[in-house]
Amino acid sequence: MPDRIIKPSRRTVLKGLVSGTGLALTGAGLADALAQGVAPAVVTADRLRPQLPGGVMSGDVTATSGIVWSRADRPSRMIVEYSTSERFTTSQRRIGPAALESSGFTARVDLTGLPPGAEVFYRVRFADLVDGKAYSEPVTGRLRTASIDANKPICFVFSGDEAGQGWGINERFGGYRIYEAMRREAPDFFIHQGDQIYADSVIESEVKLPDGTMWTNIVTEGKSHVAQTLDDYRAAFAYNQLDKNKRRFAAEVPFLVQWDDHEVRNNWYPGQVIGEAEKRYQTRSINLLEARAKQAMFEYNPYRINQLDPEQVYRGFQFGPLLDVFMLDERSYRGANSPNRQTRLDADSAFLGSQQTAWLKASLKASRATWKVIASDMPISLVVPDLNPDVPKGTFEAWANADNGAPSGRELELADILRFIKQEDIRNVVWITADVHYAQATHYDPSRAKFTEFKPFWEFVGGPINAGTFGPNDLDMTFGPELRYVSVPKDNPQNRSPAALQQFYGRAKIDPQSRALTVSLHDLNGKSLYEVKLDVEA
Incomplete structure (x- = not known):
């Protein structure tokens, strides 16, 4: 059944609607x-x-x-x-x-x-x-279809993290305002980098802010509890579509979508059984929750289903001579979250898994596009601990393991990919990501790294779209990261509401004459906070 709105939004009317009387x-x-x-x-x-x-x-x-x-x-x-x-x-x-x-x-x-x-x-x-x-x-x-003309510019935007931590659609605030800012960029497409929904987050009608004012959410029955059934997951996607900014944006800009953890449950991994310390779940099997969540995600997105593997999330897109995009899936094939210090690459230390890694390597090697953008739903060097109540302390969620040393754990897989890029002389590779709920620009160079067999490259972090602002996270130095921009101060309060205006997205533009890629980071009103022009590697 369609979800019943307890506090309804205004009637859905998209600008540009063709008049009709039924x-x-x-x-x-x-x-x-x-x-x-x-x-x-x-x-x-x-x-x-x-x-x-x-x-x-x-x-x-x-x-x-x-x-x-x-x-x-x-x-x-x-x-x-x-x-x-x-x-x-x-x-x-x-x-x-x-x-x-x-x-x-x-x-x-x-x-x-x-x-x-x-x-x-x-x-x-x-x-x-x-x-x-x-x-x-x-x-x-x-x-807009992908161009095959090398003389046409390309523009795309990227971000993630939507309706998290109980910060839902506040019409008094203007709803998900960042979608309107991104729409004004008139991009060719949008890369949604995961956490499209927060299946494990409840939306309440009011949340008191630190200044004593109230954040007021549209609320629905489906977002009054954590998602466990297929209809619960559907209701979470339907909730975000109540936002008029998102509907207007979605009617004008094509989506390329990947997922991260909150489409299922915070920090999930295959085979996990939710522990008794987590009281909100009656369904304890992550595999069952994941199957329901994935079905809802495919239903509620403009996915082109892979006929050979109908559940495959990772895929690539070609945008003519200037750009190829590789969308990763860092959930379906990972090993269990752990201290992440394994000494060999196997199923326990996997992050992408052997099949996806082989696909990524082959696709990068075959690419003839000037720029190769890897959309990773989790950052490379930012330390992301798993803080779920049912996991031990010292458990990590992303690539990094906070030891600042030679690659171990999931870093082994990343080192293998970076080594391959260097050995095959694959040029102009850029990484984009979200997940950590603030914006960042990071440059990686082997001269600063514990692992040195790679080409220098950039990573850009966007988000959140409409969720709590966190960070900045600690940095693992294994791959020689150098921060060039961070959108929040070191003493930034955690889980700040969108009212703090700390919601972010990235924009990438390729100039067809110089073939340079310019990446900028923006706030929810579209203001440019940081910009860098990347020239083509000779």
Whole structure:
């Protein structure tokens, strides 16, 4: 069942919505009305026709394709009309799948045969499956396919961490304001680097701030407890779609999505059994929770499902001669969180796992793009302890193990990848990440490192989108990191609300003439806080 809102938001209306009065048409009549772009003559009351509570999204774009996604509020069939003309003077139509209870009423269509480097406009309707007469209003969106033209600039934004620590949608504050700031950048795409939801975080109606004022959240039944059932996880994704800024952004900018821990439960790893010290969970098996969470994540995102491995999260995207993006999955194949000091690389010390590591190496070696961006859902050298109540102290969550020495534990896998990049002379590799809830720019150089078999490179941290601000974290010196920018002071209070204005995103731009990559870090209003221009390695 769709989640019932206890404190509802304003009615979902995206700017640019094509006016419609509902349809009492079927088959050819609907096709004619859509093709002509006219409002049908027969009116159906709002309550009798499907609604699109999550708006529309696109994602997983290639040079010739893109996924269009939406969600209905009842059993209905998705219909997508698309065109390279904003006026839909010429268009094509796709009859999509049925949105049913089995998919949380979500549906998607993979638009193929699109022109490279083009703006594609689309509008989505749902046809009621029960009476066969009522149709939703059309909701419009647009996407830009990847360009194959080396003379076209590329711009993308990146961030993560959404609705964490109980900081939800506060309409008095303006909602998830960072989405509006990113929308104004007019990026080609957005990399969401994980923690799209906080399945283990409850959203309450009010939270008292340090100055005595109240942070007021929109609240729903589905976010009143930790997620354990499939419908709980669906409700967490649906909650974020109540934010008008996110809906507007999603209708204009394609998403490339990866996951981290909070899509399931804080700091989870495969095979984990939640300990008795954690009182909120009745379902103790992480494997069961993970299966439900992954299904909800795929349902609520414009993923292109891998037909050979339908549960695979990691994947790559090509954006012409200038850019390849590699999206990692640092959850599905890791060993258990531990002190992270293993002396050999095996299943216990794995982070990406052997299959994903082999894919990353082969993909990097095969890439002919000028820039290779590795989207890692966790940072390289920042120390991230596992502070769950049911794990021992001294347990680590990310790559680093805080010993500042030669690689051990998960660092062995990273050292192997960095060594491969150097041995194969793979140039212009940049890492981006989120997870730690503040922004940072870090330069790595073997001259400062305990492990020296790698090329110098940069790592940029974005986030949070709308969550508590933390940090700065301690730094592990194994790979020679040097901080070039940190967005929060050393004595920064932990878990600051979005009202503190410490929410961050990154922006990357590639100039087609110089082929230089300029990366900047921004606050939730779009103000640039740090910028660096990276020239192409000769």
